[in-house]
Amino acid sequence: MRAAVVTEFGGPDVIDIQDWPEPQAGKGEVIVDVRLTDLIFVETAIRHGQHGGFFDVQPPYVPGNALGGVVRTVGEGVDPDLEGKTVIGHSKGFGAHAERAVAVADQLIVIPADLNLETAVAVFGDGFTALMLEELAPDLTGKDVLVTAAAGGMGILLVQLAHRAGAHVIGAARGQAKLDLVKAQGADVVVDYSEPGWEKSVLEATNGRGVDVVFEGAGGKLGATAFGVVKDNGWFSAHGAASGGFAEYDEDDARRRGITVKGIVDLRADTRTATVSGDAVIARALKGDLIPVVDRIFPLEQLADAHRAIENRELLGKALIRVS
Incomplete structure (x- = not known):
């Protein structure tokens, strides 16, 4: 599968689109066909090798965490009815900037029919x-x-x-x-x-x-x-x-x-004691309390450009990444 890979710590040029091994769903996990992913500033710092005390990652790795897409397959112990559902959530660790990613099933939210995927991904994290x-x-x-x-x-x-x-x-x-x-x-x-x-x-x-x-x-x-x-x-x-x-x-x-x-x-x-949940985020978005502003949607092949745009303070609001 195609994936954006941080090949070493450094500037945006270290991001390369590569063929990456297919993820495998373990117990309680699913494989998501990724459609859109979020991009936040801290991901650029991690790419530089910063914040090692908070994020344990070493190159080569597939960046990205918040994602939206369609459940492709389910692992052991997961309700098979989840297959084919459009969901919002986080990849297990990093790995969202790829065609497919692993996610923990009970941490995913099925997107309501009256909320579009772009808004859901932009508001979730x-x-x-x-x-x-x-x-x-x-x-x-x-x-x-x-x-x-x-x-x-x-x-x-x-x-x-x-x-x-x-x-x-x-x-x-x-x-x-x-x-x-x-x-x-x-x-x-x-x-x-x-x-x-x-x-x-x-x-x-x-x-x-x-x-x-x-x-x-x-x-x-x-x-x-x-x-x-x-x-x-x-x-x-x-x-x-x-x-x-x-x-x-x-x-x-x-x-x-x-x-x-x-x-x-x-x-x-x-975060371990707060009562906020992903469902609450989606509910507040549907209510109109949270209205994300998306400036640009970059294709996966331009993830490095998206990193540059964030680092150069070019964006008015958010950048999203379209994977497929």
């Missing part, structure tokens, strides 16, 4: 994290909420959720096109964080109070600056690393000021 952050954060009603990387796939969903909760939403992104997109998703104020002193604009938008909640998806120094505008006893999630690392902040300062911080390790632990 980011939507899960967005709903988990919504659950973990304090009540957003009437609060000043800052969303960084607000024009990315998950940032857009967080802007939508905060807006629907009745928050005063400040969306931070880079460039006028992205600011226009964020404004259209419900942000009350948009701030260009490529401009020096952008944090002053955030403070002005809160009449100098600082923000109650930050959904921080940019990471690095941008994340550190975002931490600086949180008011005492506020709440801060450091879930993104688009700048090359997660947000930098002083833990002692956070304790002194009573700021609750959810770093990436905390968020990974919270």
Whole structure:
């Protein structure tokens, strides 16, 4: 079968389309004929060899995790009626950017007839994290909420959720096109964080109070600056690393000021206790609470180009990969 293969750690050019061994379904597993896959920024970092403490992978490997497609065959212990169903879910480990992938049967969701596959794939992964952050954060009603990387796939969903909760939403992104997109998703104020002193604009938008909640998806120094505008006893999630690392902040300062911080390790632990489910993501998408924005759909053969587009900050919203 055809698969995109990361042949070694490095830039996008290390991705090669190859003939790859067919996957085999074990007990409780299925083989999915992959139609569409998601692509998120962290996959580009993994390709560079980063985040080894979180993702145990060595080249050559087939990247990708979130997928949508049709169940081809089922393994031992799986209801045979699942064959032929159109599903959304995750491949077992990596391996989604291929014509066929292994998935755990009871972790798949059969896509409702009134939800198209593109929307389901685009909302599934980011939507899960967005709903988990919504659950973990304090009540957003009437609060000043800052969303960084607000024009990315998950940032857009967080802007939508905060807006629907009745928050005063400040969306931070880079460039006028992205600011226009964020404004259209419900942000009350948009701030260009490529401009020096952008944090002053955030403070002005809160009449100098600082923000109650930050959904921080940019990471690095941008994340550190975002931490600086949180008011005492506020709440801060450091879930993104688009700048090359997660947000930098002083833990002692956070304790002194009573700021609750959810770093990436905390968020990974919270996935085991949060009540959010894949079914909840699909239900909220059907309700209209989560509306993903898809900028481009790349064919599998152009996965390297899709990686470049993400790394170069070219996308307004998400990129998906069409496999077949």
